[in-house]
Amino acid sequence: QPGGLYSPGDPLVLLQVDTLERSVLNSSSAWLVEFYASWCGHCVHFAPTWRALAADIQEWSPAVKLGVLDCADIANQKACGDFGITGFPTLKFFKAFSKSPETGTKVFHPGDSIQNLRQNIITNLEMHKETWPPACPPLEPASEEEIRGFFQTNNVTYLALIFETNDSFVGREVTLDMLQYENVAVRRVLSSEEELVKKYGVTAFPSGFLLINNGTFSRIPVQMEARSFYTHFLRRLPGVTRGPYTLTSLPDTPINTTSTPRRPADRSKVYMADLESALHYALRVEVARFSVLTGEQLRALKYFVAVLAKYFPGRPFVQNFLRSVDRWLRNVRESRISSSALELVLTNRKEVTPAVLSNNVTWVGCQGSKLHFRGYPCSLWTLFHLLTVQATRHPVSPPPPGPLEVLGAMRGYIRSFFGCRECAQHFEGMAVKSMDKVRSVDQAALWLWSRHNRVNARLAGTETEDPEFPKLQWPPPDLCPACHGVVNRRHVWDEAAVLRFLKAHFSPANIILDYTEPETARVVRRSREAKEGAGEWAMGSSGPRKPSIVWMNPKTQELEEDIVDLDSFSDLHYKSKALKAAAMVANKGRRVSKRDTIPLLLADDSHQAFDYAGAWESLRRRGMGSKQLIGALEEDEGDAMRRNHWFRMLGVGFSRLDVSLCIVLYFLSSMCLLGMYTFFRMRHRKGHPGFPTA
Numbered sequence: 001q002p003g004g005l006y007s008p009g010d011p012l013v014l015l016q017v018d019t020l021e022r023s024v025l026n027s028s029s030a031w032l033v034e035f036y037a038s039w040c041g042h043c044v045h046f047a048p049t050w051r052a053l054a055a056d057i058q059e060w061s062p063a064v065k066l067g068v069l070d071c072a073d074i075a076n077q078k079a080c081g082d083f084g085i086t087g088f089p090t091l092k093f094f095k096a097f098s099k100s101p102e103t104g105t106k107v108f109h110p111g112d113s114i115q116n117l118r119q120n121i122i123t124n125l126e127m128h129k130e131t132w133p134p135a136c137p138p139l140e141p142a143s144e145e146e147i148r149g150f151f152q153t154n155n156v157t158y159l160a161l162i163f164e165t166n167d168s169f170v171g172r173e174v175t176l177d178m179l180q181y182e183n184v185a186v187r188r189v190l191s192s193e194e195e196l197v198k199k200y201g202v203t204a205f206p207s208g209f210l211l212i213n214n215g216t217f218s219r220i221p222v223q224m225e226a227r228s229f230y231t232h233f234l235r236r237l238p239g240v241t242r243g244p245y246t247l248t249s250l251p252d253t254p255i256n257t258t259s260t261p262r263r264p265a266d267r268s269k270v271y272m273a274d275l276e277s278a279l280h281y282a283l284r285v286e287v288a289r290f291s292v293l294t295g296e297q298l299r300a301l302k303y304f305v306a307v308l309a310k311y312f313p314g315r316p317f318v319q320n321f322l323r324s325v326d327r328w329l330r331n332v333r334e335s336r337i338s339s340s341a342l343e344l345v346l347t348n349r350k351e352v353t354p355a356v357l358s359n360n361v362t363w364v365g366c367q368g369s370k371l372h373f374r375g376y377p378c379s380l381w382t383l384f385h386l387l388t389v390q391a392t393r394h395p396v397s398p399p400p401p402g403p404l405e406v407l408g409a410m411r412g413y414i415r416s417f418f419g420c421r422e423c424a425q426h427f428e429g430m431a432v433k434s435m436d437k438v439r440s441v442d443q444a445a446l447w448l449w450s451r452h453n454r455v456n457a458r459l460a461g462t463e464t465e466d467p468e469f470p471k472l473q474w475p476p477p478d479l480c481p482a483c484h485g486v487v488n489r490r491h492v493w494d495e496a497a498v499l500r501f502l503k504a505h506f507s508p509a510n511i512i513l514d515y516t517e518p519e520t521a522r523v524v525r526r527s528r529e530a531k532e533g534a535g536e537w538a539m540g541s542s543g544p545r546k547p548s549i550v551w552m553n554p555k556t557q558e559l560e561e562d563i564v565d566l567d568s569f570s571d572l573h574y575k576s577k578a579l580k581a582a583a584m585v586a587n588k589g590r591r592v593s594k595r596d597t598i599p600l601l602l603a604d605d606s607h608q609a610f611d612y613a614g615a616w617e618s619l620r621r622r623g624m625g626s627k628q629l630i631g632a633l634e635e636d637e638g639d640a641m642r643r644n645h646w647f648r649m650l651g652v653g654f655s656r657l658d659v660s661l662c663i664v665l666y667f668l669s670s671m672c673l674l675g676m677y678t679f680f681r682m683r684h685r686k687g688h689p690g691f692p693t694a
C-alpha cells in the first residue's frame with residue numbers, strides 16, 4: 001500500500017516503480033537505496049536512523065544519493081524482485097553509471113549506527129575505479145608532491161589538510177561535507193606521510209591545517225578535532241560560498257500518501273479478509289520474490305502449501321485453489337522451480353472447478369491506525385494460530401511430522417520467506433530452544449500462543465507498536481476472564497482455559513466474511529451447455545453486490561441473479577455440521593440420516609449464519625464430547641468424499657444429473673431393445689409355419 005515509512009519532507013528520494021530505474025541506473029551520482037516493507041517492524045525501527053543519516057549526509061548528494069522504496073506497495077513488487085530483494089530492510093549501493101539492477105551491492109548494517117553507515121558509504125564510493133562520480137572530490141590520501149604544486153593546478157584560495165591515521169574517516173567526511181562549497185578544497189594526509197608531518201609540525205592525529213594560496217598556513221583553530229568542528233570552520237571562511245549544486249531532486253511522480261478508510265473490526269472475531277490477504281501476500285508476494293526455488297526453500301513451500309490445503313478452513317473456491325497448488329507442488333519432480341512457473345500455478349482458475357484466491361490485500365482485524373502498522377505480520381500470526389487450532393480437530397498424523405506438522409510448516413516458511421529477516425531470526429531462536437518439546441497438537445497451539453506473547457512483551461512500547469492497538473499479553477481479561485488467575489498475588493495463566501479459548505477463537509465458526517471479495521463467490525455459467533454439465537465459475541463485475549450464483553442467459557449473455565447464494569455455502573456447511581450433531585445427540589449418538597436433520601433445519605430457520613458455534617457448545621454441554629462429534633462428522637464427511645470420489649471417477653467431469661440421465665436413457669434403450677427383440681421373435685414364430693418346407 002502506498003504511504004510507507006517516509007514522507008516527502010524527508011531529505012531523501014522517495015522512489016516508486018516508475019522512478020527507480022530511471023533514477024538509480026546510469027546516474028552520475030552513486031545511490032544507496034533502502035528497500036523496505038512498511039509492515040516490517042525492523043524497518044519501522046530502522047526508519048529514524050535512515051532519516052537521520054539522510055539529513056547528516058544531505059550535502060553529499062551530488063556524489064551519492066539516498067533513496068527508499070517500499071516493497072510492501074504492491075505496485076513496487078516486481079521492481080523489488082528485479083532488484084533481487086528478498087528480505088527487509090535491504091540496503092543496496094549502486095555505483096555511479098550502474099547499468100543494471102544486479103550491479104547493486106548489499107550494504108551490511110550491524111546495529112543502527114549512523115557513523116557505521118556513513119563510513120560504509122565512503123568505502124563504497126572508493127570502490128569506483130574508472131567511472132568516478134563526477135561531483136565527488138578525490139578521497140585518496142594526498143602526497144607531498146601533490147600538495148607542493150596544489151595552488152598551481154587548482155584555482156582556489158584555501159586548501160585544508162586533515163592529518164589522520166589510515167583508519168580514520170574524518171578527512172574524507174569533511175571532504176564530502178565541503179563538496180558543494182567553492183573556493184576551498186580538502187585533502188586528507190596520512191600520519192605515515194612523514195615529510196608533510198614534519199613540514200607542518202603535526203603532533204596529533206587528527207589535526208587540521210589551513211593553507212592559503214598566498215603561501216601562508218596555520219592550524220585550524222577548533223575546540224575538538226572532529227568532523228563537525230572542521231566543517232563549521234571551513235564554511236565560514238571569507239570568500240567561501242555554497243556552489244550551484246542543487247539538493248536532492250525529487251521524482252516526477254507524486255507520492256500517494258492517501259490512507260485507506262478505517263474498517264470497523266470486532267477484536268473477538270477472526271476475519272476471512274485478513275486470512276485470504278495473508279495467503280495472497282505469502283504466496284504471491286513473499287515467495288514470488290525468489291526467481292528460483294530449490295532445496296530447503298522448495299521443501300518449505302511444499303510443506304507450507306500442504307498444511308494450508310489440509311487445514312485452511314476457507315471458502316470452497318479458496319480451498320480448491322490451495323488443493324490445486326498443493327497437487328501441482330506434490331507432482332514437481334525437478335529439484336528447482338522458477339517463479340514464472342509458480343506464478344502460472346498461482347493464477348486464479350475459473351473453469352469447471354473454480355480455484356480462486358483474491359488478488360487483493362484488505363486488512364480488517366489487522367488494519368492499523370497508520371499504513372505501516374500491523375497488516376501482513378498480524379495476519380500471518382492469525383493464520384498460523386488458526387492452523388494450529390485446526391490441527392487439533394484432526395486425528396494426529398503419525399510422525400513425521402506428528403504434532404509438529406503446522407509449527408514445522410510455519411518455521412520453514414518464516415525461515416525461508418518471511419521478508420522481515422530479523423523477525424525470522426528471532427523466531428528461529430525460539431524454535432531451536434523449545435519447539436521439539438511439543439508432544440501433542442494441543443501443546444502446539446499453546447506453544448505458538450506463548451511464543452507470540454513473548455514477542456508481544458518484547459515489542460510492547462517500541463516504535464513498532466500501533467498506539468491504537470497496544471501489544472498486550474493475549475487474550476486480555478475482557479476477552480477471556482477464565483484464562484487469568486492469581487496465585488500468591490502473581491498473575492498466572494490457566495492454560496486449560498487458554499486452550500479452550502484458542503479453540504473457540506480460532507474456530508471456523510468465529511471467522512467472519514466481512515470485506516471479503518463478494519465477486520469471488522459468484523458462479524457464472526456461460527450457456528445452456530453449462531446448464532447441462534460443463535458449468536464455469538467466473539468472477540463477476542466489480543461492485544458491492546450481494547454474492548449469489550448467477551445464471552448467464554445465453555441470448556443476452558448478461559448475468560441474471562437468482563438460484564443460490566454461494567457465499568452462504570460455507571455458512572451452511574457449518575450449520576449443517578451443527579445440526580447434524582444436534583440430531584446425533586437427539587439420537588444418543590446414533591448415526592443420523594438426512595431425515596433426522598430436517599426437523600432441526602426447519603426449527604432452526606430463523607437463526608443467523610454462524611450462530612452455530614453456540615449450538616455446538618450446547619451440544620457438548622448436553623453430554624457429547626466434541627471429539628466424538630467431530631469424529632462422527634468427519635466420518636460422515638469422509639463417506640461423502642469417498643462417494644464423491646467414486647462419483648468423480650465414474651462421472652469424469654459430468655454432473656450427477658448427467659449421470660442419472662445416462663442411467664435412465666440406458667435403461668429405456670435396454671427396455672426398447674428387449675421390446676423389439678420380443679416383437680420380432682413372436683412374428684418369427686407366427687410366420688414360421690407359412691414357409692414352405694422342403
Ligand SMILES: Cc1cc2nc3c(=O)[nH]c(=O)nc-3n(C[C@H](O)[C@H](O)[C@H](O)COP(=O)(O)OP(=O)(O)OC[C@H]3O[C@@H](n4cnc5c(N)ncnc54)[C@H](O)[C@@H]3O)c2cc1C
Nearest residue numbers: 041042374377378380381423426427449452453455464474
Ligand atoms: C513469526 C513472527 C515473528 C516476528 N518477530 C518480530 C520481531 O522480532 N520484531 C518486530 O518488530 N516484529 C516482529 N514481528 C511482527 C510483530 O510480532 C507483529 O506481528 C506486528 O508488530 C503487528 O502487531 P499487531 O499489534 O498487529 O498484533 P500481532 O502481534 O501481529 O497479533 C495479531 C493478532 O493475533 C492475536 N494475538 C495476539 N497475541 C496472541 C497470542 N499470544 N496468541 C494468539 N493470538 C494472539 C490478536 O488478535 C492480534 O490482533 C513478527 C511477526 C511474526 C509473524
